[in-house]
Amino acid sequence: GIQVEQSPPDLILQEGANSTLRCNFSDSVNNLQWFHQNPWGQLINLFYIPSGTKQNGRLSATTVATERYSLLYISSSQTTDSGVYFCARAAAGNKLTFGGGTRVLVKP
């Protein structure tokens, strides 16, 4: 089946720091999404990015489909960035397979 792996599993940042989260997937992708799960469990859509680069404020994402990876960049991190970041890739029928997540803690 489809494999989606995220690294690192845990990340502790000092407020203001930058970081890069990685998502590797086992086959070609036509749908890749990044989500942020806040401490209350809500998944928030960050990016729908099957290829290329997108930016939204302090966050940006790049997917290199030919090399089967995607990166999420967090710049000038804030305590509100804490939570779990998931990437997910869709198979046939738009079924999402989630990676294991990166648990981020931003310290003030």
Place this chain on the structure above:
Amino acid sequence: GAVVSQHPSRVICKSGTSVKIECRSLDFQATTMFWYRQFPKQSLMLMATSNEGSKATYEQGVEKDKFLINHASLTLSTLTVTSAHPEDSSFYICSAASGNTYEQYFGPGTRLTVT
């Protein structure tokens, strides 16, 4: 836009009873809705896919007679956990997608505790 709600947000029930969870797309028509389960400190696992007006498709290992899914309209899907047991305690999350996009939007989740 693209708001999905779930109700209830939290429910505690006794072992052997049934619990219904509702998932609604508030500002778009969801041709497909998905149900996920998430255990503490783990990732989301897809349970089933439901399309409006047709039977749900369950993932391998998910008991369809235990987790009843109904997608009666383009804005509402329900998940009923029948004869709940403590091992069914989990965080249940729905998502919705419209027919012209691959992007899924997620509800806030329902925390089920079976005592």
